Amino acid sequence: MEKITRRQLLLRTALTGSASLFGSLLGARPANADSNPLLPDSPNPQTYTYFTQPEIAFLSAALARLIPTDDLGPGAHESGGVYFIDQQMASPFGRAERWYMQGPWKDGTKEQGYQLKLTPAQLYRIGIRAVDANCRSRFSGKTFAQLGTADQDQVLHDLDDGKLNLDEDAPGKDFFDMLWQNTHEGYFADPMYGGNRNFAGWKLIGFPGPRYNYVDDIGKFGKRYRQPTVGLSGRNGNIRKG
Amino acid sequence: MAKKLPSTDVVLVGFGWTASILAHELTEAGLQVLALERGGFRDTVPDFATTYIQDELRYAVRHELFEEPARETMTFRNSMDQVALPMRHLGSFMPAAGVGGAGVHWNGQTWRFLPSDFMIRTHIEQRYGKNFIPEDMTIQDWGVTYDELEPYYDKFEYLCGISGQAGNLQGKIQAGGNPFEGPRRRDYPLPPLKRSYATAKFEQAAKEVGFDPFPCPAANTSKPYKNPLGVQMGECTYCGYCEWFGCGNYSKASPQTTILPVLLKKDSFSYRTGCDVTRVNLDGSGKLARSVTYIDRQGKEYEQPADLIILCAFAQHNVHLLLVSGIGKPYDPASGEGVVGRNYAYQITSSVKVFLDDILNPFMGAGALGQGVDNFNGDNFDHGPHGFIGGGYIALWTTGGRPILQTQVPKDTPKWGGGWKKAMAENYLTSTEIATHGSVMSYRNSYLDLDPTYRDVYGNPLLRLTFDFHDNEHKMSRFITGKAAQIAQAMKPRSWYPDQRSGHYSIVPYQTTHNTGGAVMGNDPKTSVVNRYLQSWDVSNLFVMGASVFPQNAGYNPTGTVGALTYWAADAIRNKYLKNRGPLVRA
Numbered sequence: 081m082e083k084i085t086r087r088q089l090l091l092r093t094a095l096t097g098s099a100s101l102f103g104s105l106l107g108a109r110p111a112n113a114d115s116n117p118l119l120p121d122s123p124n125p126q127t128y129t130y131f132t133q134p135e136i137a138f139l140s141a142a143l144a145r146l147i148p149t150d151d152l153g154p155g156a157h158e159s160g161g162v163y164f165i166d167q168q169m170a171s172p173f174g175r176a177e178r179w180y181m182q183g184p185w186k187d188g189t190k191e192q193g194y195q196l197k198l199t200p201a202q203l204y205r206i207g208i209r210a211v212d213a214n215c216r217s218r219f220s221g222k223t224f225a226q227l228g229t230a231d232q233d234q235v236l237h238d239l240d241d242g243k244l245n246l247d248e249d250a251p252g253k254d255f256f257d258m259l260w261q262n263t264h265e266g267y268f269a270d271p272m273y274g275g276n277r278n279f280a281g282w283k284l285i286g287f288p289g290p291r292y293n294y295v296d297d298i299g300k301f302g303k304r305y306r307q308p309t310v311g312l313s314g315r316n317g318n319i320r321k322g
Numbered sequence: 323m324a325k326k327l328p329s330t331d332v333v334l335v336g337f338g339w340t341a342s343i344l345a346h347e348l349t350e351a352g353l354q355v356l357a358l359e360r361g362g363f364r365d366t367v368p369d370f371a372t373t374y375i376q377d378e379l380r381y382a383v384r385h386e387l388f389e390e391p392a393r394e395t396m397t398f399r400n401s402m403d404q405v406a407l408p409m410r411h412l413g414s415f416m417p418a419a420g421v422g423g424a425g426v427h428w429n430g431q432t433w434r435f436l437p438s439d440f441m442i443r444t445h446i447e448q449r450y451g452k453n454f455i456p457e458d459m460t461i462q463d464w465g466v467t468y469d470e471l472e473p474y475y476d477k478f479e480y481l482c483g484i485s486g487q488a489g490n491l492q493g494k495i496q497a498g499g500n501p502f503e504g505p506r507r508r509d510y511p512l513p514p515l516k517r518s519y520a521t522a523k524f525e526q527a528a529k530e531v532g533f534d535p536f537p538c539p540a541a542n543t544s545k546p547y548k549n550p551l552g553v554q555m556g557e558c559t560y561c562g563y564c565e566w567f568g569c570g571n572y573s574k575a576s577p578q579t580t581i582l583p584v585l586l587k588k589d590s591f592s593y594r595t596g597c598d599v600t601r602v603n604l605d606g607s608g609k610l611a612r613s614v615t616y617i618d619r620q621g622k623e624y625e626q627p628a629d630l631i632i633l634c635a636f637a638q639h640n641v642h643l644l645l646v647s648g649i650g651k652p653y654d655p656a657s658g659e660g661v662v663g664r665n666y667a668y669q670i671t672s673s674v675k676v677f678l679d680d681i682l683n684p685f686m687g688a689g690a691l692g693q694g695v696d697n698f699n700g701d702n703f704d705h706g707p708h709g710f711i712g713g714g715y716i717a718l719w720t721t722g723g724r725p726i727l728q729t730q731v732p733k734d735t736p737k738w739g740g741g742w743k744k745a746m747a748e749n750y751l752t753s754t755e756i757a758t759h760g761s762v763m764s765y766r767n768s769y770l771d772l773d774p775t776y777r778d779v780y781g782n783p784l785l786r787l788t789f790d791f792h793d794n795e796h797k798m799s800r801f802i803t804g805k806a807a808q809i810a811q812a813m814k815p816r817s818w819y820p821d822q823r824s825g826h827y828s829i830v831p832y833q834t835t836h837n838t839g840g841a842v843m844g845n846d847p848k849t850s851v852v853n854r855y856l857q858s859w860d861v862s863n864l865f866v867m868g869a870s871v872f873p874q875n876a877g878y879n880p881t882g883t884v885g886a887l888t889y890w891a892a893d894a895i896r897n898k899y900l901k902n903r904g905p906l907v908r909a
């Protein structure tokens with residue numbers, strides 16, 4: 081049997097969302113394992129699995145507005161956020177595997193929560209297509225990614241405020257909520273999932289990463305904790321083996 | 323056709339806290355015990371290793387330790403005139419799946435309820451008069467008193483190695499503890515946890531405004547601890563990953579860290595995972611349970627006979643099982659008659675966000691590291707001028723500073739964009755929040771029944787939850803949030819704002835997993851499903867554990883009381899029921 085390092089195992093289970101250590105050990109190894117972009121040794125971690133090029137263009141532009149790169153540091157796009165969402169859509173989450181997805185389907189009250197027939201991955205596919213179609217009709221043939229930042233911000237605000245109803249099956253607000261939730265997750269999740277590259281999100285706020293022992297530090301009231309940032313797969317801050 | 327298996331003495335449905343306690347107690351009494359768990363097995367090694375479990379996305383956000391709505395969920399509506407729709411993914415509460423149950427992923431906030439909580443109707447009527455209780459409020463006494471439960475609270479606290487500071491030792495009020503708690507026979511097994519800066523600031527501020535702060539009782543060990551079963555726990559390292567995670571350090575009490583090392587070695591105990599119990603089967607008389615039916619992960623159906631059957635699943639799931647099995651009279655909100663599904667309750671929470679100038683390092687924490695005040699819980703204050711019933715604790719918890727879910731930004735910060743980013747950078751290390759944890763009373767129109775439309779993965783009807791917050795709860799929550807705001811202001815913040823719950827209850831945002839009722843205990847079979855020993859009034863070899871027996875909800879986390887009631891019931895089974903099998907209380 082091929083030797084699997086602990087780090088590889090962690091990364092592999094992170095990316096496949098496998099239920100347990102043993103589950104992933106027993107799980108089928110991808111046929112093209114050596115060139116699989118999900119594996120940590122890959123030279124190019126940004127080979128997308130789910131999204132198409134137009135979708136990536138939309139997401140790159142949207143994430144650059146939702147969490148912009150500025151003098152405080154890299155934003156969501158620059159820290160791998162689009163790749164993070166792509167990998168999530170290719171995971172059990174994107175397929176809504178844990179969700180109750182049986183009908184009948186009805187519109188509920190807002191207190192009753194999500195009642196769309198769409199998985200997250202389907203919501204992105206339909207939502208992005210609808211936003212781009214809407215932009216083309218409003219902005220003389222331009223897609224969202226081709227707009228200036230002020231217009232992009234306006235479109236995002238309209239989605240967020242529920243003013244842009246795209247399609248009967250993909251209300252703009254639901255699409256925006258999913259987009260913002262996943263952007264936010266990617267920016268602050270462990271870098272092994274593909275976002276938060278080089279700990280961009282964690283360094284922004286001062287979170288030192290998951291650490292084991294603060295017994296000697298918790299009583300040092302008011303003192304900034306100075307140990308270097310660390311992720312579950314080490315100090316590299318990247319999905320690539322460091 | 324179900325395959326019939328050889329009979330055993332006791333079958334436990336579920337394998338979390340209550341099942342683990344019962345399994346230990348009943349095997350000690352010489353019985354053969356089998357636990358059937360719908361989820362999988364997991365243990366400290368290898369599943370909760372600290373370099374593996376501290377993964378906020380996987381566990382806290384993607385819910386890996388919890389139940390999957392795809393297999394089993396419930397439908398929800400605010401009122402009877404609405405059509406209930408399925409809870410398609412988890413939100414407001416997080417039932418667990420897997421060995422250890424929610425005892426794996428809890429924070430460890432381990433309280434005793436107040437003596438008056440257990441006799442709430444009698445107490446309120448005596449102090450304020452009968453008219454003080456609204457007509458549609460169906461609160462009732464528990465049928466058991468604090469004094470009766472006290473030894474069992476003690477037993478659970480010593481099992482877990484609770485860190486805390488006594489406030490009332492045998493009637494004598496202790497400085498620095500909770501002066502409102504019921505008398506306890508002895509001190510907590512361990513001293514309080516270390517303080518975080520935020521909790522130290524809260525303590526000082528709460529004193530300044532005239533309240534009585536104390537260290538909240540914690541199932542996180544402040545020191546190494548060996549429990550009465552001989553199981554060793556280690557000192558908590560304040561890593562900040564309790565809630566939604568298993569503990570890799572043997573520092574958070576769970577079945578895995580307190581009971582299983584002893585239980586799993588016993589020949590008289592066995593468990594099976596991946597088993598969904600779908601029915602409790604009765605004999606011809608309808609007065610005795612004969613067996614349970616379960617389906618394994620291959621879809622095979624089994625019938626497991628047992629002399630004694632105990633429901634140890636999550637609160638709503640116990641009620642669901644009673645309803646689909648036709649045990650007890652289902653509750654009818656129109657007539658007010660029937661009992662199964664009656665008196666569902668929840669809790670109402672709020673917070674006050676506090677933005678300070680000092681570095682607080684919120685990521686150094688523990689699930690039950692907190693300072694609390696109990697001045698406005700239960701009936702610890704005069705409700706006369708306020709016109710509501712109930713209360714809650716106010717506490718500042720430093721449970722951790724996980725970056726996806728545990729951050730706050732000042733009011734009026736943009737939701738996204740550069741302004742939001744700047745606010746995150748400026749406030750993460752210097753902000754905190756004060757929580758209120760309020761009771762919810764039971765009402766005629768808050769209940770559980772079977773959904774007429776939606777089905778689970780086996781084709782059985784889903785449970786239907788009909789629930790909303792009532793004026794009484796909103797009034798109470800506004801009142802205690804105002805008290806929390808007084809403390810917040812005394813912390814001399816740059817800014818602060820209350821995050822008050824208003825309007826209808828929503829299944830969407832996480833609030834608390836403290837769902838109660840539906841199979842409530844009591845002294846009258848017309849208003850309770852189980853008697854004071856948690857034994858079914860209708861089927862004497864069936865017992866029901868957990869918060870489903872609470873007749874209404876108090877202003878505390880429920881696990882301490884769930885643990886105490888389980889030991890109380892185990893004692894009754896061992897010392898009363900096994901000697902004379904039959905109803906322990908005559909109806």
